[in-house]
Amino acid sequence: MSNWDARYATRANRMRASEIRELLKLLDQPDIISFAGGIPDPALFPADAFRKAYERALADDQASAALQYSVSEGYAPLREWIAANLADVGIVCGIDNIVITSGSQQALDYLGKLFLSPSDTALVTSPTYLGALQAFNAYEPEYDRLLPDQGNMTPAAYRDAAANAGGQPKFAYVNPDFSNPAGETLDRAAREKLLDLADEMNIPVIEDGAYQALRYDGEPVPPILALDIERKGDIDETRTIYCGTFSKTLSPGLRLGWVCAAKPVIRKLVLMKQAADLHSPTINQMAMYHAAVDIYEKQIELLRATYGRRRDNVLGALEKYMPEGVRWTKPEGGMFIWVTLPEGIDGAALLARAIETERVAFVPGQAFHADGSGTNTIRLSFSLASEEMADTGIARLGRLLRKVMAESAS
Amino acid sequence: MSNWDARYATRANRMRASEIRELLKLLDQPDIISFAGGIPDPALFPADAFRKAYERALADDQASAALQYSVSEGYAPLREWIAANLADVGIVCGIDNIVITSGSQQALDYLGKLFLSPSDTALVTSPTYLGALQAFNAYEPEYDRLLPDQGNMTPAAYRDAAANAGGQPKFAYVNPDFSNPAGETLDRAAREKLLDLADEMNIPVIEDGAYQALRYDGEPVPPILALDIERKGDIDETRTIYCGTFSKTLSPGLRLGWVCAAKPVIRKLVLMKQAADLHSPTINQMAMYHAAVDIYEKQIELLRATYGRRRDNVLGALEKYMPEGVRWTKPEGGMFIWVTLPEGIDGAALLARAIETERVAFVPGQAFHADGSGTNTIRLSFSLASEEMADTGIARLGRLLRKVMAESAS
Numbered sequence: 001m002s003n004w005d006a007r008y009a010t011r012a013n014r015m016r017a018s019e020i021r022e023l024l025k026l027l028d029q030p031d032i033i034s035f036a037g038g039i040p041d042p043a044l045f046p047a048d049a050f051r052k053a054y055e056r057a058l059a060d061d062q063a064s065a066a067l068q069y070s071v072s073e074g075y076a077p078l079r080e081w082i083a084a085n086l087a088d089v090g091i092v093c094g095i096d097n098i099v100i101t102s103g104s105q106q107a108l109d110y111l112g113k114l115f116l117s118p119s120d121t122a123l124v125t126s127p128t129y130l131g132a133l134q135a136f137n138a139y140e141p142e143y144d145r146l147l148p149d150q151g152n153m154t155p156a157a158y159r160d161a162a163a164n165a166g167g168q169p170k171f172a173y174v175n176p177d178f179s180n181p182a183g184e185t186l187d188r189a190a191r192e193k194l195l196d197l198a199d200e201m202n203i204p205v206i207e208d209g210a211y212q213a214l215r216y217d218g219e220p221v222p223p224i225l226a227l228d229i230e231r232k233g234d235i236d237e238t239r240t241i242y243c244g245t246f247s248k249t250l251s252p253g254l255r256l257g258w259v260c261a262a263k264p265v266i267r268k269l270v271l272m273k274q275a276a277d278l279h280s281p282t283i284n285q286m287a288m289y290h291a292a293v294d295i296y297e298k299q300i301e302l303l304r305a306t307y308g309r310r311r312d313n314v315l316g317a318l319e320k321y322m323p324e325g326v327r328w329t330k331p332e333g334g335m336f337i338w339v340t341l342p343e344g345i346d347g348a349a350l351l352a353r354a355i356e357t358e359r360v361a362f363v364p365g366q367a368f369h370a371d372g373s374g375t376n377t378i379r380l381s382f383s384l385a386s387e388e389m390a391d392t393g394i395a396r397l398g399r400l401l402r403k404v405m406a407e408s409a410s
Numbered sequence: 411m412s413n414w415d416a417r418y419a420t421r422a423n424r425m426r427a428s429e430i431r432e433l434l435k436l437l438d439q440p441d442i443i444s445f446a447g448g449i450p451d452p453a454l455f456p457a458d459a460f461r462k463a464y465e466r467a468l469a470d471d472q473a474s475a476a477l478q479y480s481v482s483e484g485y486a487p488l489r490e491w492i493a494a495n496l497a498d499v500g501i502v503c504g505i506d507n508i509v510i511t512s513g514s515q516q517a518l519d520y521l522g523k524l525f526l527s528p529s530d531t532a533l534v535t536s537p538t539y540l541g542a543l544q545a546f547n548a549y550e551p552e553y554d555r556l557l558p559d560q561g562n563m564t565p566a567a568y569r570d571a572a573a574n575a576g577g578q579p580k581f582a583y584v585n586p587d588f589s590n591p592a593g594e595t596l597d598r599a600a601r602e603k604l605l606d607l608a609d610e611m612n613i614p615v616i617e618d619g620a621y622q623a624l625r626y627d628g629e630p631v632p633p634i635l636a637l638d639i640e641r642k643g644d645i646d647e648t649r650t651i652y653c654g655t656f657s658k659t660l661s662p663g664l665r666l667g668w669v670c671a672a673k674p675v676i677r678k679l680v681l682m683k684q685a686a687d688l689h690s691p692t693i694n695q696m697a698m699y700h701a702a703v704d705i706y707e708k709q710i711e712l713l714r715a716t717y718g719r720r721r722d723n724v725l726g727a728l729e730k731y732m733p734e735g736v737r738w739t740k741p742e743g744g745m746f747i748w749v750t751l752p753e754g755i756d757g758a759a760l761l762a763r764a765i766e767t768e769r770v771a772f773v774p775g776q777a778f779h780a781d782g783s784g785t786n787t788i789r790l791s792f793s794l795a796s797e798e799m800a801d802t803g804i805a806r807l808g809r810l811l812r813k814v815m816a817e818s819a820s
Contacts, residue, residue, distance in 0.1 A: 054465075060457075064455060067455040255687065255691040281664050
C-alpha cells in the first residue's frame with residue numbers, strides 16, 4: 001500500500017472523489033439548480049427498447065448463454081454492430097479490432113495499465129477529462145500538455161521533459177469532439193497535426209470518442225482513427241486507439257463501451273480483461289445489441305434534438321446574464337460549456353457561495369487540469385437544462401458573479 | 411509496454427490464455443467428454459427468476475435508476491442482502507463493509523493493484539486458483555508457498571525469502587472451501603494458524619469464498635473472516651478480506667461479486683473502482699437483488715443436491731476405473747476433484763493424448779502452481795457430470811492411464 005497516496009490520495013490540483021459525490025448529491029435537492037453532473041437525462045432513456053431487449057436476451061433459447069460466462073473480447077453480434085456503426089464515420093475495421101469494455105472508463109484504466117510505468121509521461125490537453133486523469137493516476141504518471149489547436153511542443157521537447165521527469169512520453173490522450181469539459185472540437189488540421197506528432201514520436205494516440213455521436217450542428221470531422229486509417233491504408237497499421245461508449249447514447253447503467261484499434265493492441269487488451277474481470281456481463285451485451293439494432297438511430301435523433309435545444313437554452317441565458325469579462329465556449333455537440341471567469345475569480349470559492357446564496361451548482365474547472373491551473377474556470381453541463389432552468393439558474397449565477405467581480409474590483 | 415512480458419506473456423509454468431480458450435471450445439464438440447471447464451451447469455440457471463427480476467428492475471418507477479450511472483460502492487439493497495447473508499455464516503458487518511465488484515475476479519485484480527508492487531511477494535497455496543495468479547501477475551509479484559495444512563514457514567523465513575526476491579510479503583491468498591483446483595477445505599485449526607501467521611506478519615488474508623455456499627456434506631467451517639471477527643471483536647479491526655461472488659450460485663453472466671472487509675479497505679477499493687470502471691452495472695445489481703430475495707435459498711438447495719450427486723458420480727467412477735497408484739481428493743463441496751498421477755506422468759501430455767485418442771478432456775495441473783511444480787496432477791470438474799458421462803469419461807481416462815503407465819514402466 002506504499003504507493004496509495006501517489007495513486008489515489010488527493011493532490012491539491014485534483015478534485016476529491018468525495019467532493020464529486022457531494023456535487024452529485026446536490027442533484028437530489030429540489031431547490032438546487034445544478035449544471036454540475038455530466039449525466040444523461042434519464043427521462044430520455046429508451047426504457048421500452050431495453051424491456052424488449054432483456055426479454056429477448058432471456059428468451060428460452062437465449063437464457064443459458066445470457067446467464068453464463070463468455071469470451072473476454074465480447075459478444076460477437078454486438079462487436080459486428082459496432083464495426084458497422086464505425087464504418088459510417090470512416091473507421092473501417094473487423095470485429096477482431098474491437099474489444100468490449102465496462103464503459104470507456106475501463107478502457108482508459110486498461111490503457112493506463114498497458115502503457116504507463118511510474119514517472120512516464122502522458123500527454124493530455126489542459127483542461128482534459130477528469131475521469132481520464134483519475135484512471136491514469138493509478139499508474140503514477142507525470143503529465144505534459146498537448147496544445148493541438150495552438151501548436152504542440154516538438155517531439156524532442158516532449159522527450160526531454162519526460163526524461164527530466166524520469167520516464168518517457170507514452171501516449172497522447174484527447175477527447176476531440178465537444179470535449180468534456182471544454183466543449184471544444186479539434187478541426188481536421190489539428191487532428192492531422194496530432195497524428196504527425198504521434199508518428200514522429202512513435203506513440204499511440206488515445207481518442208476518446210464518448211460524445212462523437214452527439215453533434216447538434218456544424219460539419220462532422222472524421223475521427224482521428226479514420227484519418228490514421230487513411231494515412232496507413234489499414235487499421236492494423238495505425239497507432240490510434242479509439243474508445244467508444246454506449247453511456248451517452250443508449251444507457252450508462254449497463255456499463256458498456258469498446259476499444260477499436262489495431263489487432264495487436266486489441267489482443268493485449270483482451271488478455272488484460274481476462275485477468276482483470278473475465279468479460280463484461282453477457283446479458284447486458286446481448287440486450288445492448290438488441291436495443292442498438294432496434295432503436296439506435298431514432299435515439300440519436302431524439303438526443304440531438306433535445307440536447308441541442310438545451311445547449312441553446314444555456315447559451316442564450318449566458319448571453320443574457322453574464323457580465324462583461326466572462327467568456328464561454330459554443331459547443332457544436334456533447335454536454336458541456338466551458339466558462340472562463342476574469343483572472344482572480346476562483347471557481348471553487350464561487351461554487352461554495354453559489355450553493356449557499358444562490359442555490360445553483362456547477363463544477364469548478366481546476367480539477368480538469370493536470371497542472372493545477374484553471375482556477376478561474378468552471379464547467380456547465382446542459383444535459384438537463386430546460387429553458388426555465390437555464391434562464392433561472394444562469395440569471396442567479398450572473399447575479400452572483402457581478403457581486404463577486406464588484407467585490408474583487410473594490 | 412516494457413513490462414508487458416512480465417505481466418501477461420506466457421511463462422513456462424503458467425497456462426496460456428489461448429490454451430484455456432481452446433479447452434473451453436472443446437465443450438462445444440459433442441463427442442468430447444469434458445471435465446475441463448469449471449463452469450456452472452447452464453441448465454440450472456434460474457432463468458424465470460431473472461426474467462421477473464429484470465422486469466422489476468425495468469418497471470416504470472425503476473427504469474430511470476436501472477439505466478443511469480450509480481455509486482461506486484454498489485446498490486444499497488443488494489449490499490444489505492449480502493450483509494444479512496454473511497451474518498448467517500458468522501460475518502457480522504454493515505453495508506459500509508461491502509463493495510460490489512464485477513465478479514470476484516475483479517476483486518482479486520483490485521487487491522493485487524492495492525497491495526503489490528513489482529517484486530513484492532504474494533503467499534499462495536500450491537496449487538492455487540489460476541485466475542488469482544493471472545490477476546496478480548499483472549502487478550509483477552513473486553510467489554511464496556503457503557502450507558496451511560502442513561505448517562507454514564515462520565514469519566522471519568517468509569520475510570527473508572521476500573527480501574531476497576526484492577520486496578516484502580504483502581498478503582496471503584487462500585480459497586479455503588473446496589478449493590479450485592484442489593477440492594480441499596481448510597479445517598478450523600488451519601484457518602486459525604493462518605490468522606496467527608498473518609497477525610504476526612501484519613499482512614492481510616485474502617479469503618476467496620467463491621464456493622463457500624456449495625457444501626454437499628460434512629460440517630461447515632466458519633469463514634476466516636468470521637474467525638478474525640471473533641478474535642478482534644469488530645470487523646473494522648480485522649485483517650481478512652473476504653471475496654464473494656454470485657457466479658457459482660445464481661449466474662456468472664451478470665458479473666457480480668463483492669468484497670467484505672474493514673471499512674478502511676472498502677473505502678480504498680471504492681476509490682479504485684471509481685477510477686477503474688465507475689461502478690458495476692446498475693441494472694444487474696437491481697436484478698440480482700430481486701433474484702436473490704426471490705430464489706437464493708431454493709437455488710442453493712437445487713445446486714447442492716445436483717452437484718453433490720455429480721461429485722458422487724465422478725468419485726464412484728474414479729474408484730471403479732483408476733489404476734493403482736493414482737490418488738484423488740474427496741471434496742465436500744465445490745466443483746473440482748484433484749487427481750495426482752504417479753510421478754513422471756505428465757498431465758499436459760496426457761491431455762493431448764486423451765483428446766486425440768479417447769475424446770476426453772480435463773485441465774493439466776501445472777498451471778495452478780506458481781512455482782511450476784505439479785506436472786503429474788490434473789483437475790477434474792464435476793459440475794456437468796451426469797452418471798453416464800462420469801462413467802464413460804472416467805472409464806476412458808482410466809484406460810488411457812493404464813496404457814501410459816504401462817508404457818512408462820516398460
